[in-house]
Amino acid sequence: MTLHITTFTFFFIVILPFLCSEAHVSNLTASHESSTTSGFILNLIHRESSPLSPFYNPLATHFERLKNAIHRSNSRLSHFQSKCRSRCRSSGSIESNIRYDSGEYLMKLLIGTPPVETLGIADTGSDLTWIQCKPCKRCFKHKNPLFDLRASSSYKTLKCTSKQCKAFEGYVGTCTREHNKCQYHVVYGDGSYSYGHLATETLTFGETSIEKLAFGCGHDNQGIFGNSSSGIIGLGGGPLSLINQLKERIQGKFSYCLVSIFKNATSTISFGEQAQVSSSKAVSTPLFRPPGETYYYLYLEKVTIGNKSFEVPSEEPGARVQRGNILIDSGTTITYLPRGEFYDGIVSTLKEDMDVKTIDDPDKNFNFCYKTNSNIKAPSIAFQFTNATIKIPQSSAFVEVDDGITCFTVVPSGISIFGNILQENFLVSYDLQKEMVSFEATDCSKKL
């Protein structure tokens, strides 16, 4: 009983990992007649800085856009932090008033038969895909018309007994068996929510249509998302995630290539064969996904500044083989590393090497800032993941955050997140069959 009451107040219950036992990690792979397709590539539209986004404000300065992204990044961190002490688990702790910002990138897809365009937030930090549906009791305003399930011949509500519903039930236990229709209810800590039915539909990605994918048709939705989308596209690692449902079709592979938010170019996401790294210069590191869990983790061993190495502090030596120590997330803008001696060592080495006069960040987001000067050369900065060393370009490690103020985009925190600025201009490729993530330095503005 307690469980049901508390789940109600949980922050974003869908992505709570460990309420769900392994029994719920069922085989939800959608059935397809053939898997001959080589995959598909779509645009990832930055919600604020891409002219393709309906929320692009041409009058905003790029500093304003960056500040908004940093603000969202910090609230997303609070969310992860509340779920992740040493690792992310649903400890049962309840947090309120923390806003879950569901990601930075929008993805277009077509839903139903005939297909209707919808724009959702592509989120590697959540599993369930849901969109606002007609009839709508309460819906937030957004640009596209609501999806009308009655106008789609391929829409089918899932029964309570379906494996997809059971997988969802595993998380929250919301199936009330009202007309044997599977219901879902996702609640966010700030009071936002989406309530509706789990159903299957044909989703079309670019030219590729895939039948019978489970998603949430939200009939009562309120709150957040800055009206920027029709819903969420769940790209996490859990059972109901699109990635898991498309597993056979895409052979567990997807990748993204992110451009700088200051650049007028579009990031991309690929699924299936096209998601593979091609060059021998790519490096690969093990991906950690505890069963049933949404988040993706890597293991970061060291950070190297010039010729000095800083070993990531480990609370439990030896635990590395079973799990990662850093979340990799496309929806978090800045990178967070463990605070303390480790982080301080990195920053003091950078300061010493760069020999710059530091200034304070007026917004207090960053720990190391200096007066912008293009002549300042940073030493080489490398993130050493297990078996994969990634050289971070100076342009990602140091970003001009305000007029004349350049800051180090890595900040100290209780948990570690490898954020999207540091992932810019890498083809980041996830292989859920081999349980590996590969990085290949790439000019992402030339990707399509």
Ligand SMILES: *[C@@H]1O[C@H](CO)[C@@H](O)[C@H](O)[C@H]1NC(C)=O
């Ligand atoms: C999942 O189901 C698919 C199709 O029904 C099957 O080919 C695949 O082997 C199953 N995978 C697991 C892990 O059971």
Ligand SMILES: *[C@@H]1O[C@H](CO)[C@@H](O)[C@H](O)[C@H]1NC(C)=O
């Ligand atoms: C979202 O739309 C509502 C009206 O539906 C409006 O009051 C609110 O200001 C909008 N929020 C944003 C961030 O645009």
Ligand SMILES: *[C@@H]1O[C@H](CO)[C@@H](O)[C@H](O)[C@H]1NC(C)=O
């Ligand atoms: C961005 O690039 C597109 C295509 O190259 C161009 O049409 C558009 O005007 C550019 N927008 C801005 C704000 O520079």
Ligand SMILES: *[C@@H]1O[C@H](CO)[C@@H](O)[C@H](O)[C@H]1NC(C)=O
């Ligand atoms: C590291 O680099 C510094 C400056 O480039 C140099 O003085 C020092 O000898 C180097 N240390 C080692 C161990 O190579």
Ligand SMILES: *[C@@H]1O[C@H](CO)[C@@H](O)[C@H](O)[C@H]1NC(C)=O
């Ligand atoms: C690291 O790479 C080596 C050599 O390719 C390989 O034998 C080893 O299994 C890899 N380690 C992990 C954890 O993948």
